[in-house]
Amino acid sequence: MKFGKRGSILLCIATAVLLTTSACSGGLLGGGGNGGDSTGDSGPIKLGMVIPISGSSAPTGAYMKNGAQLAVDEINKAGGVLGRQLELDVEDEACDAQQSVAGANKAxxxxxxxxxxxxxxxxxxxxxxxxxxxxxxxxxxxxNSQDLVNQGAKNVFMINGTGKQQSTAALAFIKKQKFATVALVDDNTSYSKDINTETKSQIEADGAVKVVLSTSVTAGESDYSSVVRDIMGAKPALVYWTGYYQEGGLIINQLKNAGFAGQIMVADGSVDPSLAQIAGAGADGVYATMTQTPDTLKGAEDWIASYKKAFNSDPGPYSTQSYDAVRLAAEAIKQAKSTDGAAIITALEAIDGFQMFSGPLKFTAEHTLSSGGFVILVIKDGKFSLEDDLS
Incomplete structure (x- = not known):
């Protein structure tokens, strides 16, 4: 999908959050007059949000929390859902499995x-x-790890492009740029390893590009000289880092200091302003596979202004997706006329054409997006900007 079409979608979203009955979204913000809640409860409807609010990924968690809260505030101002107000319950996952279990149980x-x-x-x-x-x-x-999809859980719906879809976008760009050789590096986490493995599989099946190195590093370290030596020895035209921005910034910095002359691309977990700060001067020219960010969306100016007015800061990665997650939750509750989980799941499966930043929504049988919506960003003057729209 090109950005011109996205512009009209954004206008449609803006209309949906202002009107109690929207021709664009099918009436997201209907109040009590649009059907009673079968539970009979008149208190607030609580939405759980388990995200990193501590640890190294806390800045991204803040973007997500703010995006979700903006949607909650807009929906509540317009009358709520089923005559009830929404309430956001934010719990910490700290990007740690044990912490996330505690957060989910608390929610x-x-x-x-x-x-x-x-x-x-x-x-x-x-x-x-x-x-x-x-x-x-x-x-x-x-x-967006493919592992999440592979669970086959009926209650799980993903509104970000999957790891498999990201790998497909990465290969398309690699071939378009005519990179003959690639080194794939992950941090051994589920998300990162998934993209590495899937990208390698797709590259080898395609046959146009050669993987000269596929390796893993340990997250949380400060010295990545070992993998830098391996990369320098393999001499790839492109390094594709599929981990998070903390380690990615260090690896980019150390590669550049070692004299690496090839190109570098990172996956969406590294799309954060901190990547360029950590990487230093060598960050300019680094590519990224990513779904939409607010500043790369044509027509998002009014939404960005609303975010900045509410939180006195610029929106960042996954703020728009979190905003849409709340809107979608509200729509599903409204369509289900209930807060019962099974009824909401049925309503989510029946969603067809609900307007989000990524486009009209209709889930696949796997409860994923039919199109990942990945674009290619590039760092210029320390900031990510749109390089290529692959949608």
Whole structure:
């Protein structure tokens, strides 16, 4: 999908959050007059959001929390859902599996009816059986490992492109740029390893590009000289880093200092302003596979202004997806006329044409997006900007 079409979609979204009955979204913001809640409860409807609010990924968690809260505030101002107000219950996952389990259990205890969180795939995976047992649907706005899809959990719906779709986008760009050789490097987490493995598989099946190195590093270290030596020895035209921005920034910096003359590309977990700060001067020219960010969306100016007015800061990665996760949750509750988990799941499966930043939504049989919506970004003057729209 090209950005011109996205512009009209953004206008449609803006209309949906202002009107109680929207021809664009099918009436997202209907109040009490649009059907009673079958539970008979008149208190707030709680949405759970387990995201990193501590640890190195906390800045991304803040973007997600703010994006979700902006949607909650707009929906509540327009009358809520089924005559009730929404309430966001944010719990910490810290990109840690043990912490995420505690956060998910706390959200369940607090009475949430839908989960709208999930950033680190390795932390989101163990939440699935917890929410599944509690009959709570999960709308995942960021985490996108294929492992999440492979669980086959009926309660899981992903509104970010999957790892497989990201690998497909990466290969398309690699071939378009005529990179003959590639080195793939991951951090051994579920998300990162998934993209490495899938990209390697797709490259080898295609046959046009040669993988000269596929390796893993340990997250949290400061010295990556060993993998830098391996990369320099393999002499790839392109290095594709599929981990997070903390380690990615260090590897880029150390590669450049070692005299690496090839190109570097990172996956979506590294799309954060901090990557360029950590990488230093060598960051300019680094590519990234990514779904939409606010500043790369044509027509998002009004939404960005609303975000900045509400939080006195610029929106960042996954703020728009988190905003849409809340809107989708509200629409599903409205269509289900209930906060019962099974009824909401049925409503989510029946969604057809609901307008999000990524385009009209209709889930596949696997509860994923039919199109990943990945674009290629490039760092210029320390900031990510649009390089190529592959959608």
């Amino acid at each position: 369940v205890s607090n009475g949430v009816v839908i989960s709208v969180g999930g950033y680190c795939s390795g932390a989101t995976l163990p939440e699935i059986p917890i929410f599944q047992k509690a009959n709570i649907p999960m709308i995942i706005p960021a985490a």
